[in-house]
Amino acid sequence: MKNLFAKRVMNTQKSFIREILKVTQNPDIISFAGGLPNPCAFPVAEITRLADKVLKEGGSEILQYTTTEGYYPLREFIARRYTERWGIEVLPEEILITNGSQQGLDLLGKVFLDSGDKVAIERPGYLGAIQAFSLYEPEFIQIPLEYDGIDINAFEKVLKNDNIKLCYCIPNFQNPSGVTYSLKKRIAMSFAIRNTNTVLIEDDAYGELRFSGADLPPIKALNNENSILLGSFSKIISPGLRVGWIYAEKEVIEKLVIAKQASDLHSNYLAQRIIYSYLEENDINQHIERIKQVYGRQRDLMVKLLEQYLPEEITFTKPEGGMFLWLTLPKELPVLEVFNRAMEERVAFVPGMPFYTDNKGDNTVRLNFSNSNEEKIEEGIKRLTKVLRTIMPKRRTK
Amino acid sequence: MKNLFAKRVMNTQKSFIREILKVTQNPDIISFAGGLPNPCAFPVAEITRLADKVLKEGGSEILQYTTTEGYYPLREFIARRYTERWGIEVLPEEILITNGSQQGLDLLGKVFLDSGDKVAIERPGYLGAIQAFSLYEPEFIQIPLEYDGIDINAFEKVLKNDNIKLCYCIPNFQNPSGVTYSLKKRIAMSFAIRNTNTVLIEDDAYGELRFSGADLPPIKALNNENSILLGSFSKIISPGLRVGWIYAEKEVIEKLVIAKQASDLHSNYLAQRIIYSYLEENDINQHIERIKQVYGRQRDLMVKLLEQYLPEEITFTKPEGGMFLWLTLPKELPVLEVFNRAMEERVAFVPGMPFYTDNKGDNTVRLNFSNSNEEKIEEGIKRLTKVLRTIMPKRRTK
Numbered sequence: 001m002k003n004l005f006a007k008r009v010m011n012t013q014k015s016f017i018r019e020i021l022k023v024t025q026n027p028d029i030i031s032f033a034g035g036l037p038n039p040c041a042f043p044v045a046e047i048t049r050l051a052d053k054v055l056k057e058g059g060s061e062i063l064q065y066t067t068t069e070g071y072y073p074l075r076e077f078i079a080r081r082y083t084e085r086w087g088i089e090v091l092p093e094e095i096l097i098t099n100g101s102q103q104g105l106d107l108l109g110k111v112f113l114d115s116g117d118k119v120a121i122e123r124p125g126y127l128g129a130i131q132a133f134s135l136y137e138p139e140f141i142q143i144p145l146e147y148d149g150i151d152i153n154a155f156e157k158v159l160k161n162d163n164i165k166l167c168y169c170i171p172n173f174q175n176p177s178g179v180t181y182s183l184k185k186r187i188a189m190s191f192a193i194r195n196t197n198t199v200l201i202e203d204d205a206y207g208e209l210r211f212s213g214a215d216l217p218p219i220k221a222l223n224n225e226n227s228i229l230l231g232s233f234s235k236i237i238s239p240g241l242r243v244g245w246i247y248a249e250k251e252v253i254e255k256l257v258i259a260k261q262a263s264d265l266h267s268n269y270l271a272q273r274i275i276y277s278y279l280e281e282n283d284i285n286q287h288i289e290r291i292k293q294v295y296g297r298q299r300d301l302m303v304k305l306l307e308q309y310l311p312e313e314i315t316f317t318k319p320e321g322g323m324f325l326w327l328t329l330p331k332e333l334p335v336l337e338v339f340n341r342a343m344e345e346r347v348a349f350v351p352g353m354p355f356y357t358d359n360k361g362d363n364t365v366r367l368n369f370s371n372s373n374e375e376k377i378e379e380g381i382k383r384l385t386k387v388l389r390t391i392m393p394k395r396r397t398k
Numbered sequence: 399m400k401n402l403f404a405k406r407v408m409n410t411q412k413s414f415i416r417e418i419l420k421v422t423q424n425p426d427i428i429s430f431a432g433g434l435p436n437p438c439a440f441p442v443a444e445i446t447r448l449a450d451k452v453l454k455e456g457g458s459e460i461l462q463y464t465t466t467e468g469y470y471p472l473r474e475f476i477a478r479r480y481t482e483r484w485g486i487e488v489l490p491e492e493i494l495i496t497n498g499s500q501q502g503l504d505l506l507g508k509v510f511l512d513s514g515d516k517v518a519i520e521r522p523g524y525l526g527a528i529q530a531f532s533l534y535e536p537e538f539i540q541i542p543l544e545y546d547g548i549d550i551n552a553f554e555k556v557l558k559n560d561n562i563k564l565c566y567c568i569p570n571f572q573n574p575s576g577v578t579y580s581l582k583k584r585i586a587m588s589f590a591i592r593n594t595n596t597v598l599i600e601d602d603a604y605g606e607l608r609f610s611g612a613d614l615p616p617i618k619a620l621n622n623e624n625s626i627l628l629g630s631f632s633k634i635i636s637p638g639l640r641v642g643w644i645y646a647e648k649e650v651i652e653k654l655v656i657a658k659q660a661s662d663l664h665s666n667y668l669a670q671r672i673i674y675s676y677l678e679e680n681d682i683n684q685h686i687e688r689i690k691q692v693y694g695r696q697r698d699l700m701v702k703l704l705e706q707y708l709p710e711e712i713t714f715t716k717p718e719g720g721m722f723l724w725l726t727l728p729k730e731l732p733v734l735e736v737f738n739r740a741m742e743e744r745v746a747f748v749p750g751m752p753f754y755t756d757n758k759g760d761n762t763v764r765l766n767f768s769n770s771n772e773e774k775i776e777e778g779i780k781r782l783t784k785v786l787r788t789i790m791p792k793r794r795t796k
Contacts, residue, residue, distance in 0.1 A: 001597055001649065004510060004595060005509060005510060005653055006508070006510055006534070008508070009656060009657060014656070037462075039457075039459075039461070042458045044461060047453060048453040051449040051450065060438075063635075063638045063639065064440070064636075064638050065434055065632075066638060098662075099497065099663075100662060100663060102660075103661060105660075110533060111403060112403060114404045114405050114406075115513070128663075132661070135508060197402060199399055234463075238461035238462075239461070239463045240460060240462050240463060240666070241461065241667075241668060242664070249399070251399065252399055254412070255403055255407050258407060258410045259533065261413065261529065262500075262530045262532070262533050263501060264500050264640060265497075265500045268497070268638070268665075268669050269638035270449070270638060270668070271669070
């Protein structure tokens with residue numbers, strides 16, 4: 001049937017990252033390649049208790065079909081939390097429950113993108129968003145990411161000159177770079193987006209996981225117009241339960257509900273009920289605090305080791321939160337050569353090319369620090385920096 | 399943002415059926431409108447026990463991200479069951495786990511349909527399929543459904559003259575009509591589809607629920623070529639858990655995996671593990687037998703009452719399984735008038751128009767018999783037939 005595939009999938013290839021992840025399942029290999037939360041972030045005992053409780057109390061209702069929009073008390077909780085955190089008024093009706101934020105991206109593509117529409121995204125940009133939107137056949141325009149967020153001049157120019165339908169960004173601890181947008185840039189973006197025909201999609205999958213610096217408001221809290229915010233319980237409760245959400249104005253939610261109904265009727269109901277019970281009976285802030293302490297230590301260690309062992313020609317980001325850190329190698333050092341040598345030393349990472357829609361970025365590296373314990377980070381970074389020092393002509397003197 | 403929506407959703411309306419279902423939440427109303435399984439079909443106590451067991455045994459692994467393809471032992475079970483039931487050789491690699499079969503439809507649309515492609519579907523056809531495919535902007539061609547399956551002459555003609563990309567059908571206890579395809583028609587379809595550029599999508603969501611007559615093989619078991627089969631645990635274990643599957647050749651599964659990864663990364667893992675444990679530790683056949691006894695009695699009662707009270711000008715199907723039954727009213731009797739009168743009598747059904755891509759069918763009625771107990775069926779059918787007898791000029795003499 002291969003000659004019958006739709007144009008949108010005709011040229012898709014198996015994901016390079018998926019292939020890497022298969023190789024790195026070998027327990028001998030220390031992998032900074034994945035994008036997994038640390039299992040220590042999952043409240044396993046509580047989820048186990050609450051699964052039992054929810055099923056015993058709810059009985060067959062929990063196993064029946066339910067509404068496409070999602071469990072209302074959970075939508076209320078999410079709306080209330082935005083109000084508490086950012087002082088904005090959010091209605092439960094403005095929240096749609098999705099299968100993680102990945103489904104949010106798919107539904108937004110479905111609802112907004114006609115073939116050929118333009119999508120602006122950071123450079124480097126989140127691969128999952130590139131994949132989700134790609135299937136609606138848009139044209140991607142990548143906007144350079146600087147140490148404090150998107151290049152605002154480039155952003156304003158693109159908004160002005162190109163007819164951008166969607167602009168996608170991750171202002172907190174961006175995937176893959178770890179960069180956080182400054183308040184100044186958030187404000188500038190919130191202004192730039194007004195009175196345009198562009199919808200800003202702000203993905204806040206990592207926003208709760210800040211280890212240093214002060215929390216900054218989402219762009220949607222600065223300007224509600226033309227603005228959509230995605231959230232997820234994947235990084236703070238469990239990714240396997242697949243519960244995320246879209247926060248958008250009601251008119252957009254209505255279309256998203258139609259798209260979601262056509263996509264899978266509704267999200268797993270047991271998972272929604274378990275997560276709601278968890279939020280109701282536990283202090284989520286306290287739980288997040290614990291995750292932040294673990295991830296913060298892991299980031300600190302990785303940064304310290306990189307400062308110590310990395311050749312000085314290689315620069316890297318020092319993220320204030322999230323799960324990733326980003327290396328930029330000198331131009332003359334092709335990342336695939338580094339990757340192959342690193343695999344010989346049994347340490348893995350993601351070469352940065354998949355985060356560029358033009359396949360550039362072949363001197364960049366994404367490292368995940370959330371999913372390895374301190375012992376593995378110590379050993380893995382030593383292996384990786386050894387490879388880099390061996391390949392690099394000059395050495396760091398420090 | 400409403401002027402920014404994609405063409406594919408610009409004209410979508412809220413589903414008429416969803417609106418009906420909202421109205422019928424009033425407990426005073428006896429509703430044959432929904433498409434819900436009977437809660438008695440859900441093994442609540444076992445699911446409760448197994449949720450606890452799976453989480454205690456699997457711990458944080460159950461809450462972590464997992465593979466897009468789905469839990470391998472569950473895919474093995476599904477493959478093996480096809481072998482046991484139909485003697486066909488199926489590999490686990492030919493099974494992709496989806497969020498119910500509804501997501502199967504969405505992913506198949508994503509992977510096969512370019513805008514303007516032709517989709518053949520029964521007349522009347524399943525609304526969920528029409529909705530899922532609609533978002534990929536195809537042209538629908540409806541093929542008349544007869545008492546023993548699709549009109550084969552029309553089917554062969556459409557295959558020959560039109561360039562059909564997908565043909566969608568429900569050979570067992572079709573939704574909405576309750577019709578089952580004869581073996582003869584299945585064989586004829588399996589021949590007709592060979593050497594064409596058409597992919598046959600066979601949706602078997604109800605296939606296990608046969609109360610009378612002998613089980614008939616899926617068309618894919620008669621001819622593997624150009625053929626895809628959808629299945630689901632929604633009607634035999636639980637719809638709220640959202641676990642279904644696509645059975646297709648590996649090359650197609652590979653593209654579907656890419657589409658599913660972009661759509662939501664993977665299906666809820668806890669639900670996959672619970673369902674697998676249920677299948678491993680219980681006799682699913684025995685459980686299905688119990689559901690069939692209940693639904694069989696409900697169908698018998700509804701058919702008996704309709705034979706007794708319905709004006710003779712109104713014909714109806716006597717399904718051999720599934721959840722639905724279909725009434726055809728005389729042309730001069732508009733179903734919306736019947737619907738409004740029936741609501742006054744506090745009994746609801748689905749008027750047939752949404753199952754027609756040209757909005758015809760305004761003399762047809764879908765009745766669900768799975769979700770009402772015998773007492774409600776007795777009272778509800780009396781109310782409904784009273785309305786019909788009052789509106790109809792002639793009465794059934796019997």
